[in-house]
Amino acid sequence: MIADQIVSCLEQVGDRCKDPTALVYERLFSANPEMKPLFIMDGNDAVKGQMLFQVLDGIIDFVGDRRYAETLFLSELINHDIIGVPPRVFSTFFRTIMETFRDIMGADWTAEFDQAWAQLLSDLDEMIREKAEVA
């Protein structure tokens, strides 16, 4: 089960960094500068923080009993397509979260975290591909 590793990783990241929002979006925008203008309405970064926490909640549910993750991701695929965020960008965002957390963990990033995230990113990609066909 990857759930234990992912939850433990998120907890340890939380211990080291109270709010990783700025780090995640800095990384996102430096690799994908074209995404920055999409957040033009978000002057005080409240939307970015809110969005990241919803994504992390969704991930925790996705690795666990999947009570709402699939509905959440499907509805956000539809909502985001309307504001100019295509489905393929979701993979970029998920990967950016992993890379940011790997940086925050530094030497304490484990091989188990690495494997669990690789599996998670691949599962999320598959789900997004399926949902994008429906959406």
Ligand code: HEM
């Ligand atoms: C599962 C993935 C995602 C979830 C659950 C999610 C969730 C959300 C939520 C809840 C909001 C509204 C926040 C608020 O108004 O308080 C939002 C806004 C937004 N999201 Fe996402 N999002 C996801 C993926 C993405 C991705 C991959 C991008 C692309 C970079 C993106 C770009 C945006 C933008 C541009 C806004 C509007 C910002 C604004 O109004 O200025 N989202 N998202």
